[in-house]
Amino acid sequence: MTAENTHCDAVVLTSGGLDSSVLLHHVSRSSARVAALCVNYGQRHNREMECARFQASAAGVASFFIVDMGCLGTFLKTSSALIQDGPAIPRLDALPESVRQQPPTYVPNRNMILLSVAAAYAESMGAPCVYYGAQAQDEYGYWDCTERFLERINTLLALNRRNAVAVKAPLISNSKADNVRLGMKLGVDFAHTWSCYRGESMACGVCPTCVERIKAFQLVGGTDPLPYSDGPGS
Amino acid sequence: MTAENTHCDAVVLTSGGLDSSVLLHHVSRSSARVAALCVNYGQRHNREMECARFQASAAGVASFFIVDMGCLGTFLKTSSALIQDGPAIPRLDALPESVRQQPPTYVPNRNMILLSVAAAYAESMGAPCVYYGAQAQDEYGYWDCTERFLERINTLLALNRRNAVAVKAPLISNSKADNVRLGMKLGVDFAHTWSCYRGESMACGVCPTCVERIKAFQLVGGTDPLPYSDGPGS
Numbered sequence: 232m233t234a235e236n237t238h239c240d241a242v243v244l245t246s247g248g249l250d251s252s253v254l255l256h257h258v259s260r261s262s263a264r265v266a267a268l269c270v271n272y273g274q275r276h277n278r279e280m281e282c283a284r285f286q287a288s289a290a291g292v293a294s295f296f297i298v299d300m301g302c303l304g305t306f307l308k309t310s311s312a313l314i315q316d317g318p319a320i321p322r323l324d325a326l327p328e329s330v331r332q333q334p335p336t337y338v339p340n341r342n343m344i345l346l347s348v349a350a351a352y353a354e355s356m357g358a359p360c361v362y363y364g365a366q367a368q369d370e371y372g373y374w375d376c377t378e379r380f381l382e383r384i385n386t387l388l389a390l391n392r393r394n395a396v397a398v399k400a401p402l403i404s405n406s407k408a409d410n411v412r413l414g415m416k417l418g419v420d421f422a423h424t425w426s427c428y429r430g431e432s433m434a435c436g437v438c439p440t441c442v443e444r445i446k447a448f449q450l451v452g453g454t455d456p457l458p459y460s461d462g463p464g465s
Numbered sequence: 466m467t468a469e470n471t472h473c474d475a476v477v478l479t480s481g482g483l484d485s486s487v488l489l490h491h492v493s494r495s496s497a498r499v500a501a502l503c504v505n506y507g508q509r510h511n512r513e514m515e516c517a518r519f520q521a522s523a524a525g526v527a528s529f530f531i532v533d534m535g536c537l538g539t540f541l542k543t544s545s546a547l548i549q550d551g552p553a554i555p556r557l558d559a560l561p562e563s564v565r566q567q568p569p570t571y572v573p574n575r576n577m578i579l580l581s582v583a584a585a586y587a588e589s590m591g592a593p594c595v596y597y598g599a600q601a602q603d604e605y606g607y608w609d610c611t612e613r614f615l616e617r618i619n620t621l622l623a624l625n626r627r628n629a630v631a632v633k634a635p636l637i638s639n640s641k642a643d644n645v646r647l648g649m650k651l652g653v654d655f656a657h658t659w660s661c662y663r664g665e666s667m668a669c670g671v672c673p674t675c676v677e678r679i680k681a682f683q684l685v686g687g688t689d690p691l692p693y694s695d696g697p698g699s
Contacts, residue, residue: 296540302533303582306589333627340585340630343621347581348537351574355540374624383621387577390608390617393567396574 239266239293242353244345244363247282249444251364252424253414254402258362259290260417266294268352270345272338273304273314276430285423298348311338313428320428323439334372336428336439342375343384350388350396358396365400368407368443378403407447415453422456436462473500473527476587478579478597481516483678485598486658487648488636492596493524494651500528502586504579506572507538507548510664519657532582545572547662554662557673568606570662570673576609577618584622584630592630599634602641602677612637641681649687656690670696 241262245251246269259265267287269280280297287295308317312335321335342363349361369376381400389395402410414421426444427434434441436459445462448455475496479485480503493499501521503514514531521529542551546569555569576597583595603610615634623629636644648655660678661668668675670693679696682689 298534299536300532300534303585306530306586309589333625338585339588339628340581340622340625343581344578344585347574347577351537351572351578352540354573355543374626377624380621380624383617383624387614387617387621388574390611390614391567391574392608394573 238357239264239353240358242266242268242349242356242358242361243292244349244361245269245283245286246364247279247284247286247425248364248440249407249414249421249424249426249447250366250402250410252282252286252421253410253417253419254362254364255286255292256290256417256419257401257413259292264293265290266296266352266356266358267292268296268298268349270298270348271301272341272344273301273307274430275313275315275317275320275428278425278427278430282423282425286419289420289423296352298352300344300348303344307338307341312336313338320435320438322437323442324437326439331372333374334439337373340375342373342380346384346398350398353396354391354394357394359394360397360399362399362401365403366405366407366410367403372439376403406450407443408450411447411451411453415451420456431460433458433460435460472591473498473587474592476500476502476583476590476592476595477526478583478595479503479517479520480598481513481518481520481657481659482598482674483641483648483655483658483660483681484600484636484644486516486520486655487644487651487653488596488598489520489526490524490651490653491635491647493526498527499524500530500586500590500592501526502530502532502583504532504582505535506575506578507535507541508664509547509549509551509554509662512659512661512664516657516659520653523654523657530586532586534578534582537578541572541575546570547572554669554672556671557676558671560673565606567608568673571607574609576607576614580618580632584632587630588625588628591628593628594631594633596633596635599637600639600641600644601637606673610637640684641677642684645681645685645687649685654690665694667692667694669694 269283308314365376428438503517542548599610662672
């Protein structure tokens with residue numbers, strides 16, 4: 232696994248979270264040379280990125296590259312709880328229904344930024360496609376995780392006159408429980424995936440993504456190896 | 466002019482080149498609070514960025530911010546002559562017809578990256594729109610300067626559920642000569658705009674963008690204040 236420029240068959244956007252880690256292993260089974268791409272966009276913590284590196288190695292990808300765009304945090308922090316020095320991470324049970332369609336954990340236009348960088352990377356490396364880990368349960372709060380978003384970003388990228396890159400999201404109809412099930416089948420080591428928005432020494436168990444992850448493991452009847460400091464998983 | 470986070474009415478993507486400098490002055494006449502955004506994506510030189518800063522000050526914008534994404538150059542250099550350590554800049558007269566629809570000076574997916582970052586910036590600052598300086602003569606070689614690109618990126622961004630940002634390119638039907646004419650009317654100081662792809666102490670006069678600029682001034686009957694080291698403008 233190197234960070235060098237090498238030709239590859241597929242680029243996988245990976246954050247180190249549960250969904251993109253499962254995706255990375257899933258794609259690695261069917262593509263010969265996978266390049267894993269991770270982006271620092273000014274996140275509150277780097278727990279996820281450490282997991283992304285671990286999973287890239289575990290999946291045996293050809294290359295792993297972190298794109299450092301941490302300076303985006305300078306302005307993204309004004310409106311997103313996921314950014315360092317941004318507003319506080321909400322508990323899911325304290326999140327009013329009215330803001331759930333675009334909650335405080337939404338990062339302005341994040342997925343379009345990540346996918347446009349990943350498409351540029353793929354184009355430079357001669358890869359025909361980029362994979363990203365959108366799943367069905369993200370749809371409630373994030374317009375940039377929907378099937379319409381996927382369709383329209385592909386319509387846009389198709390205008391490229393030489394090497395049009397396709398964006399693929401094979402898990403977009405999966406629930407998080409489906410992804411846990413798939414990950415178990417693929418042998419993903421979930422102890423090295425990080426979901427909690429807070430990024431403290433232990434996952435909090437009460438932020439929206441912790442609650443969703445805990446429920447997913449319960450539904451599947453699997454064991455989440457991560458300890459939680461609060462909530463039903465603690 | 467500060468680099469701080471302030472609310473604004475419009476974000477203008479500016480490179481310090483001729484077209485985006487004219488655009489910046491044009492938009493500044495009709496918008497109260499303009500934020501100028503400049504992106505370092507690993508360009509071969511920073512002559513343009515110095516000009517962008519000058520023009521932002523001359524246009525009296527509310528803020529000027531350089532987004533440092535220089536690390537993109539690490540992979541973009543494999544395929545674009547505009548990137549530091551990339552392939553050599555071609556002379557226009559040595560460019561085969563067959564590659565002109567996506568020439569060596571094309572940067573993989575650049576405008577989608579820049580516009581997605583600018584849209585995130587606009588969304589964070591509460592601005593409803595982003596302006597970029599596409600003009601009609603770019604259409605020949607760059608799919609990401611076309612009207613279809615503009616239409617499709619807006620269709621994509623329109624999915625945002627709260628603050629959909631619109632991308633506007635009011636000069637997209639202009640030739641470069643039209644932009645020179647408009648810039649003269651707006652009092653743009655063209656001595657502080659930089660077009661040459663090479664970024665040496667003097668503009669080269671023979672790369673594609675120098676040739677286009679020289680012709681545009683000739684057509685309008687105006688005087689380009691820049692000296693050239695070679696070609697018809699030298």
